[in-house]
Amino acid sequence: MKSFKIGEKVGFLHEKGSAEIVQILGSQWVIIKDSEGFEQKRNTTDLIKIHGFDYQLNDISLPKDFTKITRKKITSEPSKKQTTWEIDLHIEHLLDSHRGLSNTEILLKQMHHFRSKFSNAKNQRIQKLIVIHGVGEGVLKNEIRTFLHRQEHIEFFDGSYLEYGKGATEIRFFYK
Numbered sequence: 324m325k326s327f328k329i330g331e332k333v334g335f336l337h338e339k340g341s342a343e344i345v346q347i348l349g350s351q352w353v354i355i356k357d358s359e360g361f362e363q364k365r366n367t368t369d370l371i372k373i374h375g376f377d378y379q380l381n382d383i384s385l386p387k388d389f390t391k392i393t394r395k396k397i398t399s400e401p402s403k404k405q406t407t408w409e410i411d412l413h414i415e416h417l418l419d420s421h422r423g424l425s426n427t428e429i430l431l432k433q434m435h436h437f438r439s440k441f442s443n444a445k446n447q448r449i450q451k452l453i454v455i456h457g458v459g460e461g462v463l464k465n466e467i468r469t470f471l472h473r474q475e476h477i478e479f480f481d482g483s484y485l486e487y488g489k490g491a492t493e494i495r496f497f498y499k
Contacts, residue, residue, distance in 0.1 A: 327353055332373040334458070334489055341373055373458055373489065406450040410440045413457055434466055441494070448498055453482055457490040467492060
């Protein structure tokens with residue numbers, strides 16, 4: 324059973340968009356205010372929490388019999404022995420300051436960093452690349468996926484929700 328709090332941001336399991344919890348109506352129903360400002364009654368089973376930059380695995384209510392996943396931090400330049408790389412494209416992790424940059428300039432910097440790491444991963448025959456792009460408006464995610472659609476010998480899909488929320492893409496490489 325998911326528990327939500329008033330003011331919490333949520334996404335929808337079966338549709339695009341996000342909303343904010345404005346009222347709790349028992350254990351299975353809430354009133355949300357969507358991004359257009361409309362209020363709706365929704366079943367909690369159709370909602371997922373949207374975690375910000377301070378996302379922690381402990382914030383998710385897991386079944387009692389679930390084995391806890393530990394997240395291993397990978398440095399920005401992983402060794403060749405690793406088969407999985409993880410890159411975080413939040414601009415705060417790429418630049419000391421992004422003050423004065425337009426959204427377009429930020430997106431270009433993020434995409435340049437992504438393409439560079441993607442190419443390095445492919446050249447070093449890495450098995451899996453996890454790209455943390457965040458949720459936001461979905462612009463960076465769409466740009467990444469547009470790039471990936473043009474690539475060969477890979478598959479990609481949403482990263483593990485339990486580890487990354489809705490803000491990651493997992494890429495698997497296939498080599499001959």
